[in-house]
Amino acid sequence: MFKDEYRKEMDQITPHASFLQELSEKMEQEGQAQKQGLSMGRGRYAAMWGGIVAAAALLCLGISIFRSGTYHTGEEDASLMTQNAGGIADREEGESIFDGSAWYGQETDPLKIYEIFVQKLKEDEDLMVSVSDTEIFGDEDYLSPVEAEKLVLFLTGGNYLGGIEEYESLLKGKPVYYLLECSDGTIIKCTVYEEQYLCCSDVNGVFELQSSLKGARE
Amino acid sequence: MEVSIRENVRSKVDTTEYMTVEEVLSKYSGMVYRLAYARTMNRYDAEDITQEVFMKYMKHQDKLQEEEYRKAWLIRVTINAAKSLLTSAWNRKRVSMEEVEGMLEANAYQKGEADSGLLLEVAKLPDKYRIIVHLFYFEELSVKEISAVMRMKESTVKSHLFRARERLKKTLKEEDFDV
Numbered sequence: 455m456f457k458d459e460y461r462k463e464m465d466q467i468t469p470h471a472s473f474l475q476e477l478s479e480k481m482e483q484e485g486q487a488q489k490q491g492l493s494m495g496r497g498r499y500a501a502m503w504g505g506i507v508a509a510a511a512l513l514c515l516g517i518s519i520f521r522s523g524t525y526h527t528g529e530e531d532a533s534l535m536t537q538n539a540g541g542i543a544d545r546e547e548g549e550s551i552f553d554g555s556a557w558y559g560q561e562t563d564p565l566k567i568y569e570i571f572v573q574k575l576k577e578d579e580d581l582m583v584s585v586s587d588t589e590i591f592g593d594e595d596y597l598s599p600v601e602a603e604k605l606v607l608f609l610t611g612g613n614y615l616g617g618i619e620e621y622e623s624l625l626k627g628k629p630v631y632y633l634l635e636c637s638d639g640t641i642i643k644c645t646v647y648e649e650q651y652l653c654c655s656d657v658n659g660v661f662e663l664q665s666s667l668k669g670a671r672e
Numbered sequence: 673m674e675v676s677i678r679e680n681v682r683s684k685v686d687t688t689e690y691m692t693v694e695e696v697l698s699k700y701s702g703m704v705y706r707l708a709y710a711r712t713m714n715r716y717d718a719e720d721i722t723q724e725v726f727m728k729y730m731k732h733q734d735k736l737q738e739e740e741y742r743k744a745w746l747i748r749v750t751i752n753a754a755k756s757l758l759t760s761a762w763n764r765k766r767v768s769m770e771e772v773e774g775m776l777e778a779n780a781y782q783k784g785e786a787d788s789g790l791l792l793e794v795a796k797l798p799d800k801y802r803i804i805v806h807l808f809y810f811e812e813l814s815v816k817e818i819s820a821v822m823r824m825k826e827s828t829v830k831s832h833l834f835r836a837r838e839r840l841k842k843t844l845k846e847e848d849f850d851v
Contacts, residue, residue, distance in 0.1 A: 456790075456840065457809045463791050464810050469705040473719055474697060477726060481693045484730040582827075635831050 571642055572610045580637040581606065585630060605632065609644060609651060625650060690737055697726065700743070703811065704750050710806035711754035713795045721753045728753075747811075747821050751803060758799070793843045801836035808833060 575581065583602040597605065627648040634642040644651060691699070701722060708721035728749055729736065736742045794802060804822070807813045815833070819826040 456844065459790050460794065460805075460809050464706055464710070464806070467706050467709050467715075467718075469701055469719065469722060473722075474701055477701075477723055478693055478697055480723070481697070481726055481730050484727060485693065488730070633831070633834075635827050637825075637827060641827070641831055641834055 574636055575606050575634060575642070576610055578636045582635040584633045584635075586633070587628070587630065606634075693730075696729065696733075696742075700746055701726070703743075704746055706810065707747065707750045707803070707806060708754050710794075710810075711751065711799065711803050712758060713791075717754075717757055721750060721757060724753045725750050744821055747807070751822070790844065793840060796843070797836050797839060801832050801839070804829060804832045805836050 581602055583597040583605055585597060596602075625647040630646045632644040632646065634644060636642070704725050705718050705722045708718040708725075709715065712718055712721070725746060729746065732745070736745055794805060797805065804818055807818050807821070808815075813821070815826050815829050818824070818829045822829065824832075
């Protein structure tokens with residue numbers, strides 16, 4: 455399995471012990487420097503405010519302002535942390551887009567699954583469509599919204615033909631591959647042969663649909 | 673009312689995990705280093721990035737006492753540091769695929785790794801796919817988590833994973849890619 459092999463190979467990629475030792479020392483030094491800096495900083499503030507005779511109230515005010523200023527330092531980082539932590543905290547156990555059986559839920563009829571796709575494509579206003587001459591999608595261009603709309607009209611206006619393997623002998627011309635990315639995360643891979651087209655014949659596409667629909671129900 | 677406030681305070685304290693420098697390094701250095709490596713495919717760059725990330729951590733550690741914050745922050749900062757390093761490196765020198773392969777082979781040789789064929793194929797993926805593949809397959813983050821940490825839409829994460837997988841399927845043996 456790819457996952458196991460990848461993990462096995464990446465497990466061998468580890469930082470060298472001497473590098474970690476050196477880094478640990480640098481971090482300790484940085485920690486010490488921060489403590490000393492903080493201590494000196496406080497001393498300077500105390501001296502400054504202590505020099506003012508009628509400063510008891512003012513000193514409190516000064517410290518208050520100082521602490522308030524310190525608190526807000528790195529506000530962006532805090533915001534980032536909150537956003538990121540939200541993602542981790544909301545983790546859904548067992549979610550994996552490449553798990554699952556071949557078809558959506560209990561549905562095994564390709565035509566019914568195709569109908570689900572069609573409905574989804576019709577309703578999605580932020581659909582992104584990319585096109586490729588080969589089965590491998592990479593950094594190809596996305597279709598413009600107008601072109602994407604035309605493709606959806608074409609796809610949703612016809613009839614479902616079936617799986618490529620089943621109808622291979624009937625298919626003519628060089629296939630063109632479309633990847634339709636719905637705003638809810640559903641990804642549909644579609645292969646078009648001249649005027650005929652096949653939808654939901656790609657196993658991975660069906661996996662994607664399973665995953666996102668399951669997520670939507672939850 | 674007083675009880676509920678106490679409970680609140682207690683639960684807040686319970687989610688906080690104070691860690692020493694050694695503990696932080698022991699727990700996260702591997703994660704940060706591998707993530708940096710997955711992005712740069714170079715051990716020396718990965719070390720530079722790891723150092724930068726943990727020195728930054730020292731500056732912000734007071735705000736990073738909660739486990740979930742800490743991990744998410746480290747991942748995000750590692751990705752940013754790698755991006756920044758690669759951007760500057762790009763201006764200095766464009767690294768060809770042959771050079772990447774050479775680096776990987778040299779790394780494998782240094783480590784005595786017998787077979788880095790799979791990593792080599794992963795290295796050939798575009799950067800944006802590679803980092804997501806790593807977070808998904810190695811760190812086992814969910815699509816939702818990757819989306820949060822990469823600041824991408826979940827659909828974009830899924831499409832990147834899909835495309836990365838399609839590419840890998842073409843280059844790796846079928847049995848290596850059984851999921």
